Amino acid sequence: MHLHQAFTSTPFLKATAIILGFLFWTIIGDSFPSYRWVTVPVAFYNTSKSVIEAPETVKVQLKGKRSQLRALDENQLAVHINAQELNDGPHQLEVTREMLLLPATISLGDIIPLNLAIKIKKEVS
Numbered sequence: 554m555h556l557h558q559a560f561t562s563t564p565f566l567k568a569t570a571i572i573l574g575f576l577f578w579t580i581i582g583d584s585f586p587s588y589r590w591v592t593v594p595v596a597f598y599n600t601s602k603s604v605i606e607a608p609e610t611v612k613v614q615l616k617g618k619r620s621q622l623r624a625l626d627e628n629q630l631a632v633h634i635n636a637q638e639l640n641d642g643p644h645q646l647e648v649t650r651e652m653l654l655l656p657a658t659i660s661l662g663d664i665i666p667l668n669l670a671i672k673i674k675k676e677v678s
Contacts (some may be wrong), residue, residue: 582619584618585619586616586617586618587616587617587618587619587622588614588615588616588662589614589615589622590612590613590614590615591612591613591614591615591627591630592610592611592612592613593610593611593612593613593627593630593631593632593653594609594610594631594632595607595608595609595610595611595631595632595634595669596631596632596633596634597634597635597636598633598634598635598636599635599636599637600636602675602676603636603673603674603675603676604673604674604675604676605636605671605672605673605674606671606672607634607669607670607671607672608666608669608670611632611648611664611665611666611669612664612665613630613648613653613661613662613663613664613665614661614662614663614664615655615659615660615661615662616659616660616661616662617658617659617660618658621656621658621659622659625656625659630653630654630655631653631654632648632652632653632669633652633653633654634646634652634669634671636673639671639673640673641673641674641675642672642673643670643671643672644669644670644671644672644673645668645669645670645671646668646669646671647667647668647669648664648666648667648668648669649661
């Protein structure tokens with residue numbers, strides 16, 4: 554009879570409800586997409602003998618499972634731009650998913666600003 558009283562006592566039922574609620578929240582919550590805003594730097598490569606004027610950062614919205622977004626290292630993200638592909642003068646360059654080198658499981662939502670105003674001046678040697 555003591556076992557029956559232990560399982561039907563109020564503290565036991567409350568603890569069981571909390572544990573079950575947490576388990577359901579963890580399992581079901583990860584199946585829905587989550588969103589996360591991240592500020593990432595704009596990084597140029599192949600910049601030899603070029604002066605570049607561009608925004609330093611871009612704000613991007615990432616979409617994926619909550620666990621995948623949590624596991625993502627924000628410090629590893631950047632907008633990668635090959636300066637060698639740009640001629641002298643002003644450019645309006647649209648930020649794309651490929652520039653961010655995101656894992657396949659994470660998609661790109663909004664980007665602020667979507668187009669980067671870039672000015673390239675190649676130095677003559």
